[in-house]
Amino acid sequence: MKRQDYFPTRIGDQVVWLRNFKNKLPDHATALGLVPAAVTAILLDVDNAIYGLDDYRGSLGPASTSCYQCIEDAMYGDTVPGNVMWMGFTPPSGAPTAVPNGCLKRVFAYISDSIKTAPAYSTMVGEDLGTEGPEVAAPSPTVSPIFTLRSTSGGKAEVVWSKDTFDGVKLEFDLGTAGMKSDVDLRPNYTLNWLPDTGTSAVIRARLRFIYKGEDFGNWSDWQQWTLTGE
Known part of the structure; x- marks a missing residue:
């Protein structure tokens, strides 16, 4: 058995995961010895990811190709210069303060480099934060992609x-x-x-x-x- 990657594959589940991580991280930050300013910065990255995947994406039509690309840049485009920009139409209200593109990649890096390496980190902490996925059986050796x-x-x-x-x-x-x-x-x-x-x-x-x-x-x-x- 192995542990599943902690980030879900379905967009709706990703939003739920991000909201849980946002709510639970402050509860564990002191025990994990995390730098307060870094926690504040990563929570703003999380806010941008939630807005992009939920509020902004939820307002798009299926033909809004350029808008989907700006979500991709905001989440994963750490090599795309500039801050997150919600383009194509007037975005829904409530957008958080913009951060550089690649906000979700920074969240993943922070989990790997700061949270999971903390001496006080444990499976129990990870399960509360959502950074430890459930155990799943190893895939079949004859599996092929669909x-x-x-x-x-x-x-x-x-x-x-x-x-x-x-x-x-x-x-x-x-x-x-x-x-x-x-x-x-x-x-x-x-x-x-x-x-x-x-x-x-x-x-x-x-x-x-x-x-x-x-x-x-x-x-x-x-x-x-x-x-x-x-x-």
Whole structure:
């Protein structure tokens, strides 16, 4: 048995997790020896993550591609310059003070580097904070990813897959006359940055294999195909 990653995969569950972490962290901060200013800063990161995943995301329509990208930048874009910006429309009221992009990555880093390394940290503390997930059975050695293909607003192919307890996936693409392409994705979902020449179409194929504990794991999925048209 192993412990599941502490951050849920479903957006609604992520918001619940973040709210619990926000409420419980001040209760444990002194015992864990955390620096008060650092706790204040990380709680502001949490507030931005909650707002982005709940208030802002909940106001979007399915076609708001650029808005979904700004959520991605706010949560994980630590290399994107500038502060969090809620673009595309007038955002819902109650937005917290903006922080630099990548707020959720900083929360994860703080948990790993400051909370879990504290001498007073324990499984009991982690279960209260939500930083220790439930124990789950090891995956089957013959498991293979289940995924779907869909088009992005720019006409590219997007691979939609679920992370579950795995580190990520290895992807292989058969681009026909353009050859083969392989890549690794550690966070769903993956966009293939390739299109055929303008005015032409190509049938591509894709397959996935899980990565678990840093190594290839299980079986390759069956190939799936998709038609792309150059723009």
